[in-house]
Amino acid sequence: MLRDITIGQYFPGNSLIHRLDPRFKIVITLIYILMLFTGSNIICLAVGGVYTIAALLLSRIPFKMFWKSVKPLLPFLLLTAVLNVLLVDSGDVYFKWKFIKITAGGVNISVFMIIRIVLLIMGSSLLTYTTSPITLTDAIERLLSPLKLLRFPVHELAMMMSIALRFVPTLIEETDKIMSAQKARGAEIDTGSFVTRAKNMISILVPLFISSFRRADELATAMECRCYNGGEGRTRLRQLKASARDFIALAVTLLFYAGALTVGLLFK
Amino acid sequence: MAILETRQLTYTYSIGSPFEKTAVDHVDLKIEEGEMVGVMGHTGSGKSTLIQHFNGLLRPTSGTVLLDGKDIWADKKSIRDVRFQVGLVFQYPEYQIFEETVFKDIAFGPRNMGLDEQEIKRRVLETAHDIGLKEELLKRSPFELSGGQKRRVAIAGVMAMEPKVLILDEPTAGLDPAGRDKIISHIKEYHKRMKNTILIVSHSMEDIAGFADKILVMNKAKLFCYDDTEKVFGRAAEISEIGLDVPQITKVFMELKRQGLDFGKEVYTVPYARDLLLKHLRGKAGAEDC
Numbered sequence: 001m002l003r004d005i006t007i008g009q010y011f012p013g014n015s016l017i018h019r020l021d022p023r024f025k026i027v028i029t030l031i032y033i034l035m036l037f038t039g040s041n042i043i044c045l046a047v048g049g050v051y052t053i054a055a056l057l058l059s060r061i062p063f064k065m066f067w068k069s070v071k072p073l074l075p076f077l078l079l080t081a082v083l084n085v086l087l088v089d090s091g092d093v094y095f096k097w098k099f100i101k102i103t104a105g106g107v108n109i110s111v112f113m114i115i116r117i118v119l120l121i122m123g124s125s126l127l128t129y130t131t132s133p134i135t136l137t138d139a140i141e142r143l144l145s146p147l148k149l150l151r152f153p154v155h156e157l158a159m160m161m162s163i164a165l166r167f168v169p170t171l172i173e174e175t176d177k178i179m180s181a182q183k184a185r186g187a188e189i190d191t192g193s194f195v196t197r198a199k200n201m202i203s204i205l206v207p208l209f210i211s212s213f214r215r216a217d218e219l220a221t222a223m224e225c226r227c228y229n230g231g232e233g234r235t236r237l238r239q240l241k242a243s244a245r246d247f248i249a250l251a252v253t254l255l256f257y258a259g260a261l262t263v264g265l266l267f268k
Numbered sequence: 269m270a271i272l273e274t275r276q277l278t279y280t281y282s283i284g285s286p287f288e289k290t291a292v293d294h295v296d297l298k299i300e301e302g303e304m305v306g307v308m309g310h311t312g313s314g315k316s317t318l319i320q321h322f323n324g325l326l327r328p329t330s331g332t333v334l335l336d337g338k339d340i341w342a343d344k345k346s347i348r349d350v351r352f353q354v355g356l357v358f359q360y361p362e363y364q365i366f367e368e369t370v371f372k373d374i375a376f377g378p379r380n381m382g383l384d385e386q387e388i389k390r391r392v393l394e395t396a397h398d399i400g401l402k403e404e405l406l407k408r409s410p411f412e413l414s415g416g417q418k419r420r421v422a423i424a425g426v427m428a429m430e431p432k433v434l435i436l437d438e439p440t441a442g443l444d445p446a447g448r449d450k451i452i453s454h455i456k457e458y459h460k461r462m463k464n465t466i467l468i469v470s471h472s473m474e475d476i477a478g479f480a481d482k483i484l485v486m487n488k489a490k491l492f493c494y495d496d497t498e499k500v501f502g503r504a505a506e507i508s509e510i511g512l513d514v515p516q517i518t519k520v521f522m523e524l525k526r527q528g529l530d531f532g533k534e535v536y537t538v539p540y541a542r543d544l545l546l547k548h549l550r551g552k553a554g555a556e557d558c
Contacts, residue, residue, distance in 0.1 A: 174363075180325050181364040184356040185425060186348060186380030203376065206366035210411070 010132050016245070017059040017130045022139035024246040028253045029127045035257045036116050036123075040264045042108075045115050047260040051253070052119050059130050069125040070118055077117060081110040133165035135238065141231075142240060155231025163219070171212065178207050269337055270298040271465050272322060272354070272433055277331035279317055291317040293489040294331070299433075299467070304459060306480030306497070307469040310511055313486040315469055316359075319435050322467075323354035335433075352381050355431030359438050361422035362415065370396075370413070370421050371406040377429040395428040398458040400450065416447040420454070427458055434458075435467040440475060448472070452479055473515040477501070477536040485512065502534045517541045 012018075017025075036048050056066060090105030128136070141158035148154050179189055187200040279292040291314045299305060309315040320326045321333050324340050324347040332339050340350045355377075358364070367373035371392055378388045396406060399420045405413070410421050423439060439455070440448040456479055459466050467484075470476050476483060476497075483500040485492040487510045493500060500507070504514040504522060514522075514536070521535040531548070535541045 177358065178364055180320070181358045181361065183325060184323060184351055184358070185364075185377040185429070186351055187376075188348070188380075191348070203364075203366050207364055210366075211363055 009129065011061050011065065011129050013060060013130065015058060015060045017055065017126065020249055021240055021242050021246040022131050022135045023143055023240060024242065024250055025127055025131055026139055026143060028250060029124060031253050031257055032123050033120065035260050036120055039260050041267060042112055043267050044260045044264045045112065045119070047256060047263055048119055051256045052123050055126055056122065059126055061129055065129065066122045066125055070121050073121065077114055081114055084110040084113065134162055137162040138238065138240065174211055175204065175208055178204050271301040271336060272299040273297065273334040275332045277321060277333060278329050279321065279326060280329045290489055295491045297491060297494060299465060301465055302463055303465055304479055304481045305467045306476035306483045307467055308476065308483060308512055309486035314489040315486045316437060318486060319356065319437060319467065319469065322433065322435060323356045324350045352429050353431055354433045354435065355426040355429050357423050357426045357436040357439060359441060362418035365410045365418060365422055368409060369407055370401065370410050373410050373421060374424045374428050377425055381429060391428045391430060395424045398461060399424045399427065399454045416443055419443065420451065430462065431464065433465045433467070437469045438471065439468065440470065448475065473513050477515045497536065498534045501536045
């Protein structure tokens with residue numbers, strides 16, 4: 001159950017997308033999101049769709065993995081789609097029975113919205129699937145570095161993010177272990193009434209909290225032993241260097257964005 | 269009849285993914301009631317996966333696990349009762365402690381069994397005594413105790429369920445030699461009182477030699493052997509071949525045998541070796557006097 005979590009999962013590889021500079025990948029993803037949300041009709045989305053499919057293919061990550069990231073959100077998607085179909089009242093009437101009324105406008109909006117959100121999830125999963133968490137936080141630190149002038153603790157924020165990401169799998173494993181240990185003592189976690197289950201959650205949460213604090217303490221000591229004292233004057237093992245292909249990727253993305261905008265204006 | 273039995277037990281992790289791995293491969297096993305069993309095997313040999321089948325935490329991919337001759341998965345709803353009958357203590361069990369007092373933490377298992385207060389109290393006091401925890405400790409918070417004491421509280425938490433079969437996964441890992449001996453001797457005491465079946469996973473051959481009637485050896489997901497301690501350590505050459513070791517004292521006696529002093533049986537504990545040697549030396553001295 002816990003092993004199905006895909007947030008922040010990274011699939012090592014050596015495709016074009018994997019090799020792009022992470023800073024550019026973040027900027028490109030932001031432009032991509034803008035493209036999806038400024039697109040006002042289905043043809044704009046088609047442009048976005050072509051772009052997404054091309055990027056997914058270039059990453060050489062099995063399509064199944066992208067489906068996996070969309071799957072948990074399907075119930076919400078379907079629910080909002082159904083509400084849209086039933087509540088939006090515009091255009092030709094397809095079907096009418098008592099108070100239920102299905103119109104062309106409602107169907108259009110539902111389809112449009114589903115496609116937009118599915119594309120959004122797939123595109124942004126591509127970022128985390130092809131970029132290791134460490135490089136991702138490195139890139140965020142670099143992109144936010146202008147904020148240092150405003151005394152915003154950019155380095156500390158990035159360090160906290162990398163530590164948090166680093167410990168997600170560790171804590172999942174730990175939770176699994178503690179759950180097994182308490183089940184072995186007869187705690188009802190998957191079965192039993194809601195109240196017993198809630199009560200038994202305490203037997204998992206308390207040890208989990210304690211071990212998180214212990215780990216944090218040990219990590220802090222280990223970092224101090226290696227003379228860590230913040231970002232001041234710290235150099236990096238991996239230097240981020242933008243190359244021609246990063247600029248080409250950015251240009252292609254901007255081109256698609258411009259294309260989507262023009263298409264949107266042409267077919268009102 | 270065997271208390272615990274497996275038939276063609278097989279377990280495969282992550283079926284259908286690139287990480288697919290068979291951790292337990294067609295294991296046939298019969299453990300008789302009242303035995304003290306040492307479980308050995310390399311890291312990744314499948315011993316931890318195997319023991320998690322005995323109390324139904326893992327469900328076999330194929331094959332069956334029988335407790336008292338009954339398939340534990342025959343009725344899915346009764347799996348919780350199986351967990352009360354087969355107690356499992358995980359590695360580093362002190363990380364599962366969560367209650368405010370030692371007493372409450374030990375009582376967690378018995379309370380889940382739905383016992384009455386009096387019976388819970390009896391069990392907590394008796395197991396605390398067996399495992400060597402003083403009564404005044406029971407009112408303290410378990411988080412104030414030393415590492416070794418916490419370990420014993422956690423072990424007592426499973427023992428207090430008075431399971432027919434008690435399984436401990438490396439109960440002495442990370443403790444100093446004195447703490448190790450203490451825990452093993454307390455477990456032996458509990459065994460003497462309860463007369464139940466106990467399985468202990470251990471990497472220390474000296475520990476295993478000290479308590480086990482029988483030894484179960486896992487190697488590369490398969491059951492390598494399950495036999496009397498003496499017989500298993502008698503196969504020292506094969507045991508070393510799969511990367512495990514026999515007790516040091518056994519090695520000394522194997523070397524003595526190679527040099528011509530044969531005692532005719534396997535020696536695997538130091539006290540026994542001492543008696544044997546003393547007897548031999550006295551006999552020799554006597555012979556020289558004549």
